[in-house]
Amino acid sequence: MRTPHPRSRAVVALAGATALAAAALVSTPLTAAAQAGSPSTAGRAKPVPAIAGHQLVRAVGSPLTTEQCQAQWKIACYGPLQYRQAYHLAPLYQAGITGKGRTIVIVDSFGSPTIQHDLDVYSKQFGIPSSRVEVVKWGKVPPWDPKNADMTGWAGESTLDVEMAHAMAPDAKIVLVETAVAETEGVTGFPEMMSAEKALIDRGVGDVITQSFGATENTFPGFDQGDFSSLKDLRYAFKDAAAHDVTVLASSGDGGATDSTADGSGTYPMRVNSWPSSDPLVTSIGGTQLHLDDQGNRLSPESVYNDNGAGGGGQSHVFDRPGFQNGVRGAVGNRRGTPDISMAAAVNGGAWVYSSFDPTAVGWDVYGGTSEAAPLFSGIVALADQAAGRRIGNFNDALYSLYKHEGYKPSSGLVDVNDGTNNSYAGVTGYTAVNGYDMATGIGTIDASRFVPALVRESRHH
Secondary structure, eight states, X not given: OOOOOBSOOEEESOOSTTHHHHOTTEEEEOOHHHHTTOOOSTTSSSOEEEOOSSOOOSOOOSOOOHHHHHHHHSSOEEOHHHHHHHTTOHHHHHTTOXXXXXXXXXXXXXXXXXXXXXXXHHHHHTTOOOOOEEEEEESOOOOOOTTOHHHHHHHHHHHHHHHHHHHHOTTSEEEEEEESSOXXXXXXXXXXXXXXXXXXXXXXXXXXXXXXXXXXXGGSTTGGGTOOHHHHTTTHHHHHHHHTTOEEEEEOOSBTTOOBOTTSSSBOSSOOOEETXXXXXXXXXXXXXXXXXXXXXXXXXXXXXXXXXXXXXXEEEEEEOOGGGGGGXXXXXXXXXXXXXXXXXXXXXXXXXXXXXXXXXXXXXXXXXXXXXXXXXXXXXHHHHHHHTSOOOOOHHHXXXXXXXXXXXXXXXXXXXXXXXXXXXTSOOOOBOOSSOBTTTBTOXXXXXXXXXXXXXXXXXO
């Protein structure tokens, strides 16, 4: 049986008395070389080592400061207030732009039985008002089993997704859709996810959908014969979203320029891409590494996420270059290029997350991966929807138009990332972050207080 393939494959600083044994996405501590920053198997459809400067078997009863994390585990760890400071959200909040009246839909296999409680604890810890999570069970979701590694893996993903979305848009409503079949590679799990998304769109539920999962394009049946129908037949939910002005996001992956083989036993020894991130109807969210102090002030500019995994990016083998990327054809060539834009995803600079779905590992963990970045950005979209007084929908045209016409002027809110590469641990040469668009971080990242009004302004023309 394959393990789940959510995009957040790196869990560190584990909570609970038997954390290393109980955490579904963690196996054994890294070697000293890996602790020093050499790539691991993050992003793979199998258990992933934790960064463990020490044997992390004691309960983490409350989040540590960034300084304490660096002293104990040789990594930085961040809470929502630091992310808010880093992405300059205070002016939006002060203007009443908090996501109120908007709904973020999160889709994950199996979900978490403690999601509302865990969000309440997370919010209280950081002094943030909590939000209601509406749980929608799609299909015959099996009873919760804390000893089932697939379920606990997806529960961790669900918790990360919900808490990160809430961190950015504290007053947005959150709908967690729990599907009954785990997404792995190829088609498996996608029919349930896509049918759930379409049903909610048709019911008018949700302004933005965030997806922290993906399957390597090459693993879909027929790919080797040039037949992409098994993948393209699943696009109906995204077409429906476009027709209803619903924004769809997807994590770009944690394997750098490569991704998992069909059986999850390893990675392709070449550049590949993953769907739904590669779909032109989706905005692909890549990963960066933040460098912050305890207050969230930037110590240096963001760089490419490439520690214990690497931000996914590269050319699609299925989709031609869409019109919105004509202005960056020099980078993407004739193919759809990913990512489009990026947010925090690095393990060294990961996010504190609270969970209690596993009674043997209740407490605080640190997560990294582009499935941190996608829900963070879903909160930004909810803020933009509120500011616009409408759904901005598929904003890829507006995003690339903003980049073309304003570039990195302060008025655009776009911030270039030009440090690092997404070379992967599989030995596949990735892409280097350069000035302007690249397939390591896309257009770059954002200053939210400027980006949100700029996106609203530009989206009026598209």
